[in-house]
Amino acid sequence: MAIAAGTRLGPYEIVAPLGAGGMGEVYRARDTRLERTVAIKVLPTALADDPDRRSRFEREAKAVAALDHPHICGIFDVGEAGGTHYLVMPLVDGQTLATRLQKGPLPLAQSLQIASEIADALASAHRHGIIHRDLKPANVMLTKTGAKLLDFGLAKLRAPGGPVSLSGTTEAITGAADTARGTILGTVHYMAPEQVEGRELDARADIWALGAVLYEMVTGTRAFTGETAASVIGSILKDTPPPVSARQPLSPPLLDRLVSGCLEKERDARWESAADVGRLLTALKSIGGAAEKGRRVSTERIAWLTTTAVLLTVLAWLGLRSPVPASAGGAVFLAVDPPTGTEFAGHLSATVPTPQFALSNDGRALAFVAAAPGSRPTLWVRPLDAPTSRMLPATEDASQPFWSPDGRWVGFFDLRGHLKKVDIEGGTPQTIAESALDPRGMSWGADDDIVFGTSYDGLQHLPARGGTPQAFTVPDRDKEEGSHRWPQLLPDSQLFLYTVRAAQAAPRGIWVRGPGRAWHLPVNTDANAVYTEPGYVFYMNDDTLLAQPVDRTRWVVNGSPAAIVSGVARSSRGDGAFSLSDGGRLAYAGAILRPGRLNWYDRSGTLQGTVDGGDQDYADFRLSPDGTRLLASIIEPRTSVPDVWLIDLVRGGSARLTSGPGLNAAAIWAPDGTRMAFRTSRRGLTEIYQRNAGTGGADAPLMSERVARAAGAGESSILPTDWSTDGRWIAFSVGLPAHVWLLPAAGGPPAKLTNSSADEFHANLSPDGRLVAYTSNQSGRADVFVETVPTSDRKDLVSPTGGYEPRWRADGRELYYLTEDGTLMAVPVIPSAPPGAPRFGTPKALFKTQVYPGVSQLRTHYVPNHDGSRFLVHTRSGDPPPASITVVLNWPALLKK
Numbered sequence: 001m002a003i004a005a006g007t008r009l010g011p012y013e014i015v016a017p018l019g020a021g022g023m024g025e026v027y028r029a030r031d032t033r034l035e036r037t038v039a040i041k042v043l044p045t046a047l048a049d050d051p052d053r054r055s056r057f058e059r060e061a062k063a064v065a066a067l068d069h070p071h072i073c074g075i076f077d078v079g080e081a082g083g084t085h086y087l088v089m090p091l092v093d094g095q096t097l098a099t100r101l102q103k104g105p106l107p108l109a110q111s112l113q114i115a116s117e118i119a120d121a122l123a124s125a126h127r128h129g130i131i132h133r134d135l136k137p138a139n140v141m142l143t144k145t146g147a148k149l150l151d152f153g154l155a156k157l158r159a160p161g162g163p164v165s166l167s168g169t170t171e172a173i174t175g176a177a178d179t180a181r182g183t184i185l186g187t188v189h190y191m192a193p194e195q196v197e198g199r200e201l202d203a204r205a206d207i208w209a210l211g212a213v214l215y216e217m218v219t220g221t222r223a224f225t226g227e228t229a230a231s232v233i234g235s236i237l238k239d240t241p242p243p244v245s246a247r248q249p250l251s252p253p254l255l256d257r258l259v260s261g262c263l264e265k266e267r268d269a270r271w272e273s274a275a276d277v278g279r280l281l282t283a284l285k286s287i288g289g290a291a292e293k294g295r296r297v298s299t300e301r302i303a304w305l306t307t308t309a310v311l312l313t314v315l316a317w318l319g320l321r322s323p324v325p326a327s328a329g330g331a332v333f334l335a336v337d338p339p340t341g342t343e344f345a346g347h348l349s350a351t352v353p354t355p356q357f358a359l360s361n362d363g364r365a366l367a368f369v370a371a372a373p374g375s376r377p378t379l380w381v382r383p384l385d386a387p388t389s390r391m392l393p394a395t396e397d398a399s400q401p402f403w404s405p406d407g408r409w410v411g412f413f414d415l416r417g418h419l420k421k422v423d424i425e426g427g428t429p430q431t432i433a434e435s436a437l438d439p440r441g442m443s444w445g446a447d448d449d450i451v452f453g454t455s456y457d458g459l460q461h462l463p464a465r466g467g468t469p470q471a472f473t474v475p476d477r478d479k480e481e482g483s484h485r486w487p488q489l490l491p492d493s494q495l496f497l498y499t500v501r502a503a504q505a506a507p508r509g510i511w512v513r514g515p516g517r518a519w520h521l522p523v524n525t526d527a528n529a530v531y532t533e534p535g536y537v538f539y540m541n542d543d544t545l546l547a548q549p550v551d552r553t554r555w556v557v558n559g560s561p562a563a564i565v566s567g568v569a570r571s572s573r574g575d576g577a578f579s580l581s582d583g584g585r586l587a588y589a590g591a592i593l594r595p596g597r598l599n600w601y602d603r604s605g606t607l608q609g610t611v612d613g614g615d616q617d618y619a620d621f622r623l624s625p626d627g628t629r630l631l632a633s634i635i636e637p638r639t640s641v642p643d644v645w646l647i648d649l650v651r652g653g654s655a656r657l658t659s660g661p662g663l664n665a666a667a668i669w670a671p672d673g674t675r676m677a678f679r680t681s682r683r684g685l686t687e688i689y690q691r692n693a694g695t696g697g698a699d700a701p702l703m704s705e706r707v708a709r710a711a712g713a714g715e716s717s718i719l720p721t722d723w724s725t726d727g728r729w730i731a732f733s734v735g736l737p738a739h740v741w742l743l744p745a746a747g748g749p750p751a752k753l754t755n756s757s758a759d760e761f762h763a764n765l766s767p768d769g770r771l772v773a774y775t776s777n778q779s780g781r782a783d784v785f786v787e788t789v790p791t792s793d794r795k796d797l798v799s800p801t802g803g804y805e806p807r808w809r810a811d812g813r814e815l816y817y818l819t820e821d822g823t824l825m826a827v828p829v830i831p832s833a834p835p836g837a838p839r840f841g842t843p844k845a846l847f848k849t850q851v852y853p854g855v856s857q858l859r860t861h862y863v864p865n866h867d868g869s870r871f872l873v874h875t876r877s878g879d880p881p882p883a884s885i886t887v888v889l890n891w892p893a894l895l896k897k
Contacts, residue, residue, distance in 0.1 A: 003027060003042060009081040012040055012088060028091060031076075038076060039092070043085040061087045067128060071121040073141070073148045092148050097217070098137035105220030108251055112285045114140070115214045117147040119278035122210065125149075126203040126274055133201060135209035136187045137216065188232050189222050193265050196233045204267040207274060211262020218255070219247040223263060237265070240544070242638060243567035245884075246590055253333035253886045255284055256567065331893040336382055336587075336885040339389050342370040344883050345377035346592045347399050347573060348415070349438070349717045351619050351633075351665055351858040352640045354569045354577035355589040356399055357885055360407040363581035365424075367401040367410045368885065373853050374820065379412055381424050384887065392422050394429055402442050404464065411450065411464075413439050415759075416737070419452070421464065432466045438717070438735075440573065441486030441528055443496070451496065453485035455573075455685075455717070459498060473498070473513070482685040486528035486575060497531050501574070501685060510537065512555045519555035523548055527570055532580040534892075540576040542639050543568055545588060547895065562895050565888070569640045572663045572681075572858075586888040591640040593617045594852045594859075596876040598632070603826075605847025608870060612652050615877045619665050620860035624693070625673045627866050631657075631693070633665035633678075644678055646694065655695050666858070669693060670745075671725045677702055677745075679718055686718045688732065688743065702730070703743050703750065710749065719858060721763045731763040731772065738857060740774055742790070753789060761857040762805050765789070766812050773798065773806035773815060775855065782855045784817045786840070798827055798840050804855045809868040815840065816864055816871075822849045824862065824871060850875045 002025070007014045015028040018039060029040045061078040068074065077088035097114070100106065106114070118140060125132060132139075134151060141148040188196065192208035195201060215223040223241040226232035241263070243256040258280050264270045271277050338344050346353020357368035364384055371377035379395035382388075398412040404421070411421045411432070419433040419442075432450065442452035444464060451461040451472055458473040475481035487498040495514040510521040510529045521537065523529060529539040535558070536547040545568045546561040569591035570576045578588040598611035598618060611630065619642045621632040630647040642665040647654040658664035662681035669676055676693040679686055688703040703718070717738070722731040723745070730743040731753070740753040740763040754760040758778035765772050773786045782804040787795045798806070803817040803825060815827045828841030851861040851874060862873045888894070 003084075009040065009042075009084060009086050010079050012038065012086075014040070029088075031088070037091050039089045040086050041089065058085075067125055067130070069121050069124045070145070071117040071147055071149055072125065073150045092141045092143055092150070094141050094143035094148075096138050097140040097142055097147070097213070100142060101137055101216060101220065105248065106217045108218060108248070109285065111214065111217035112281055114142070114147045114217065115210065116278060116281040116285060118149060118210055118213070119274045119281055121147075121149045122203075122206050122274040123278055126206070131201060131203055132206050132209075133195070134187065135206055135213060136190045137213060138187070140213070188229050188236075189224055191233075191236065192267065193237055194267060196236055202267070203274065204270050204272075207262050207270050207277060208267075210274070210277060211259050214262070215241065215244060215259050218244050218251055221247060223259075240566055242543070243565075245886075246543075246567045246637070249590075249884065252284060253335045253884075254280070256565075257331070257333055258284065260566075331891055332889040334384075334887045334889065336366060336368075336389075336887060338368075338370045338883070339380065339391070342372050344589070344592065344885070345369045345371045345399075347571065348856065349573065349858070351572040351642055351663060352569075352617075352635055353592045354571040354575070354640070355592065355883055355885055356401060357577075357579060357587060357589070358401045358403055358410075359579045359581040359585060359587050359887075360403045361405055361581055362407055363583045363585035365407065366587060366885065366887065367403065367424075369398050369401060369412075379410060379422065381410065392424065392429075393426075395420075395422060400439060400442065402444060404444050405446050409444075409464075411442065411444060419450070419462075430466070432464065433462055433469050440483070441499075441575065443487045443489045445489035446491060449489070451487045451489055453487055453498065454483060455485070456483050458484045459487050459496075475500075482683075488530055490531060497529065497537075499526065499528055499574075501526055510539070521548075521550065521555065522557060527574045527576050530578070530580050533582070538564070538578065538580060538586075540568060540570055540578075543570075543590075545576070545578055545586075564891060564894050565886075571640065572642070572665075574681075580891075584890045584892050586891040587885055588888075589883060589885045591635075591637070592883055593635065593637060593640075594874075594876065596852070596874045598630075599873055599875045600870050601847065601849075601873055602870055603846050603868070605849075611647060611649065611872070613647065613654065618860070618874050619858065620667070621863065621872070621874070622668055622860070623863050623865065623872065624669055625671060629673075629693075630872075631667040631669065631676055633667060644676075657691070657695065658699075666719050666721070668720050668723050668730070670723055671727050677720050677723065677730055679720060688718060688720050688730070702745070702747075703732075707749060717857070719761070721761070722765050724765045724769050725767050726769055729765070729769075731765055733761040733763060733857065740772065751790070754787065754792070759857070760785075764806050764808055766808050767810060768812055773808065773817075775804040775806065777855075782820065784815075786815070796839060799825070799843065803843075805861055807862070807864050809864060810866045814868050816846075816862075816868070817843075818849070818851065818861060820853075820855070822851045822853065823847070824849055824873075826868070846871075849873050852876050 003014050005014055005016060011033045012029040012031055015030055018026040018028055025042050027040045029038050031038050061075050065075040073089055073092055075087055075089055079086055139150045141150055190209040190212045192205040195205050212223045224232055224235040226235050244251050244259055245256050261271045344355035357366055359366055366382045368380050369377045370380050376396040379392045379398040379401060380389045397415040401410050401412045403410055409421045410424055413419055418431055420429045420431050422429040438455040440453040440455050444450050448464045449461055450464050451459050453459050458471055458475050460469040461472040462469045473484050482501045485499045485501055487496055489496050495512055497512050500511055510523045512519045523539055525539040527540055529537050531537050535550055535552055537550050538547055544566045545564045547564050548561040549558040551558045567590055568578055568588045580586050595615045595617050597615055600608040602608055617635040619633040619635055621630055623630055628650050630649055632645050632647055633642040634645050635642045642663050643656060644658045644664050644667045645654050645656050664678055664680045667676045667678040674693055675690055677688055677690045680689050687701055689699045690702045691697050691699045718732055718734045720730055720732045727745055730745050732741055737759045738761045740760050741750045742753050743750040756778055758776050760774050760776045762775040763772055771786050772789050775782050776785050781802045784799040784803045784806045785795055786798055799817055803819050806815055806817045808815055813829050815829055817825050824846045825843045826846050827843045830839050862871050864871050
C-alpha cells in the first residue's frame with residue numbers, strides 16, 4: 001500500500017516514492033531532526049504481519065549497519081510507527097547501473113572500475129559474514145563518488161566461518177507466497193546454479209553474480225538469457241556464455257579468464273574470494289586503460305608488455321588460491337595483435353576464415369600471416385620475448401605457416417599451392433615442392449621429412465630439402481574415406497597422428513599410425529587434433545578447446561576430456577585456430593567475421609531500405625527469380641558454420657533451411673524458383689546438393705565427390721555459382737587453380753568450361769545461355785572476362801582497370817561488377833554485335849559500396865534486382881571487429897581437477 005506524501009514515520013516525513021527495493025517500497029523523505037534528505041524503505045503491511053519476515057527485515061538493518069564501506073549504502077536508523085516498520089538510508093544521488101546499461105555497454109575502463117568497487121564492497125561484507133544474494137545492476141547505484149552497492153534486503157547474517165543456516169530464508173522478489181527451505185531467491189539472470197537449485201549458499205554466489213554483472217557491463221549483453229524464468233534457469237545450469245572477447249574484442253584476454261572463473265558452475269572451481277577478484281580487477285584496470293589507448297598508440301606493444309608485467313605479479317599474489325591451481329602457478333593469458341596497419345589474414349578458400357598462425361616447437365616464437373587492407377598477405381614472426389613482430393621478406397601470398405623442429409625455418413604455401421620454406425633470420429624463400437594441391441595441414445619431423453594433407457587424397461611427404469611429394473597414406477575408398485588431413489609427426493617415434501574425413505558411416509576422426517600398427521581414438525571430431533605432453537590430445541567441440549588424456553603406450557583414451565578455453569574458432573576448411581608447443585604453451589584465436597547488413601541502394605547509391613535481420617555475417621545471398629525471396633548463408637558466430645536461410649522480402653520473416661553437420665552455403669535458385677542447389681560438407685567432403693526452395697522436402701545429392709573426382713574436377717572447394725535460365729546447367733568452380741565447370745542439372749558428369757593456368761571463378765551465365773562472365777587473376781589482379789559457351793570461340797576483357805564478381809541484368813542488356821575499391825560498375829551489352837565488333841560498352845561507375853575489401857571466391861557482396869534499378873549490398877557495419885591471437889603460458893593450470 002502506497003504512503004502519501006506528508007505522512008510522518010516517526011521523525012521522518014515522506015516526500016515522494018522512489019520505487020521498489022528488495023523486500024519493501026522506497027521513499028524520499030526528510031529527516032526533521034537533522035534537516036537532511038534520506039531514503040526510507042518500508043516493509044509492506046502483508047509482510048510486517050508475518051513475525052518471521054519482520055525479523056528478517058530487522059536482520060537486514062543490523063547486517064547493513066555493521067558495514068562501514070564507501071561503496072555500500074549504509075543504514076542511518078530503523079524504526080516502527082503505527083504498525084509500519086521502516087529503515088532509513090542515505091539518499092544516493094545518481095542512476096542505477098541497470099538504467100545506464102539500457103544505453104549499451106560501458107567503456108572497458110569504467111566497467112573495470114565499477115566492478116573493482118563492487119568487489120571491494122563484497123569483500124568487506126563477506127568478512128563480516130554477510131552475503132548479499134541479490135547482486136544485480138538494479139542494486140548498483142552510479143554516483144559521483146563511485147559505485148554504491150544497494151539493498152541487502154536478501155542478505156543473510158551468518159557467523160564468520162560458520163555454516164549458513166537455511167532457516168528464515170527470505171522470499172523471492174517475485175513475491176512468492178512462502179519462504180520455505182530451498183526457495184529460489186534473487187533476480188534469476190544473476191543467480192548462481194546452486195541458488196536456482198535452492199541449495200545452501202555461501203559468498204561464492206555473490207562472486208558468480210559479480211561475474212554476470214561484469215560480463216553485461218563490458219558486452220552490453222546478459223551472460224544468461226531466455227524468454228522465461230525457466231529458460232534462463234536452464235541456461236544458467238547448462239550453457240557457457242561466449243567469452244567477453246568474442247563480443248568485445250578490445251578487452252584484455254585475462255578478462256575472459258576472470259569472468260569465466262566467476263561463472264564456474266561448480267562453486268569449488270570459482271575464484272575463492274571477492275578479494276582475489278578485486279586483485280585481478282586492479283591489474284585489469286591498468287590493462288584496460290592501455291587497451292583504450294590502443295587505438296592511438298601501439299596496441300601490440302602495450303597489450304604484450306603491460307599484460308606480462310602486471311599479470312605475472314597478480315597471479316603470484318593469488319598462487320594456489322586461483323580456481324585453476326597448478327604446481328607451477330596459474331596460467332597467464334597474453335594478447336598478440338596484428339602489426340600496426342595490418343590485420344590477421346585467413347585462408348582465401350575458407351568461407352569462414354580464421355587467423356593463420358603456429359607456435360614454434362619450443363614455444364619461443366609465433367609465426368602468422370597478416371596483410372594491410374587491399375594488400376597481399378605476408379608471413380610474420382613474433383618472438384614471445386619481444387614487443388614487436390617482424391615481416392619475412394618475399395613471402396607474399398603466404399598461408400598455413402609451420403615450423404621446422406629447430407625453429408630456424410618456417411614453412412608455408414603460396415596461392416598456387418607451392419610448398420616453400422624461409423629462414424627466419426633472413427634470405428629468399430626456397431621452394432620445396434612445385435605443387436601441393438589444396439594442402440590441409442602439415443608437419444615437419446625430426447628426420448627432416450615434411451608430411452602434409454590434402455582435401456581429396458591421402459597424406460603426402462617429401463624431404464625438407466625439396467623434391468616431388470610421394471604418397472604417405474592412401475584413403476580406403478571401400479570405406480568411403482575421402483581424405484587424410486592435419487598430420488602431426490610425433491616426437492621421438494615413428495608414429496604420426498592425422499584426421500580422416502569420410503562419410504558418416506566410415507571410421508572418421510583421429511587416427512595414430514606407425515609401422516604396421518594403427519589406433520583409432522574415439523574422439524568426436526572431423527577437424528584437426530594435436531598431441532602434446534604430458535599425454536593429451538587437443539581437439540574442438542563447437543568453440544571449446546578440449547584436452548583428452550591419452551595413454552600413448554597403448555593409444556587409448558584415459559579419462560574424460562577437460563575444457564581448456566572457449567571462443568576458439570574453426571575455419572570452414574576444418575582446421576581449428578589453435579597451436580601448441582613444448583613447455584605448456586598454447587595459442588588460439590576466434591574467427592575472422594564480417595558482420596554487416598543487407599541494404600538496398602538505387603543506381604545513385606541512395607539507401608532504399610534494409611532487409612530484416614540486423615547485423616549478420618552473410619557469406620552469400622541470391623534473389624529469387626521473382627525478387628520476393630532471398631536465399632542467404634548466415635554464419636553462426638559461436639560455431640563459425642554457415643547455414644542457408646530463406647528470407648521473405650515481402651512479408652518479412654525468415655526460416656532456416658539447413659542445419660549441419662558441416663557447412664551449408666552458396667545456395668542458388670533454379671530458374672523457376674521452386675528449387676535450390678547448394679554446397680555442403682555434411683558427409684565429410686564438399687558436394688552439391690539440391691532441395692525444394694522452401695521449408696519442406698528432403699535434400700538430395702546433385703554431384704558427389706566421386707563424380708567430381710571421376711571427371712577430373714576433384715572436390716576441393718566445390719562452389720555452385722549460377723543456374724542457367726533454361727534449367728539445364730549449373731555453373732560451379734572447383735580446384736586449385738580454380739576453373740569453371742558446368743554440371744547437368746538432370747544428372748551426369750560435369751564438363752570443364754575454362755582451362756587457363758589462372759584462377760577462374762564467380763561464373764555467371766547470361767540470360768540467353770550463350771555467354772559466361774567470370775573473374776580471373778591471369779594478369780596478377782582480378783579481372784572480369786566473358787566467354788562464349790558451351791565452347792570458347794571468343795573471350796573479352798570487360799573490366800579495363802580490374803574487377804570481380806560479375807552479374808548479368810535479367811534481360812542481358814547490362815553487366816555489373818565491383819572494382820577493388822568497392823565501386824559498383826555497369827557495362828552496357830551490345831546485342832547482336834557483328835563478328836569482331838565490341839560486344840560491351842564503356843564501364844560506368846554507379847556508386848561506391850561499403851563492402852568488405854578483398855576478392856573472395858566464396859563470398860557474395862551484392863546482387864542486382866530484375867531490371868538493375870536497385871542493388872542489394874552486404875554493407876559492412878563500421879570497421880570489422882579486430883582479431884587477436886591469445887597465447888596461454890602454462891595451459892596445464894587450466895585443467896580441471
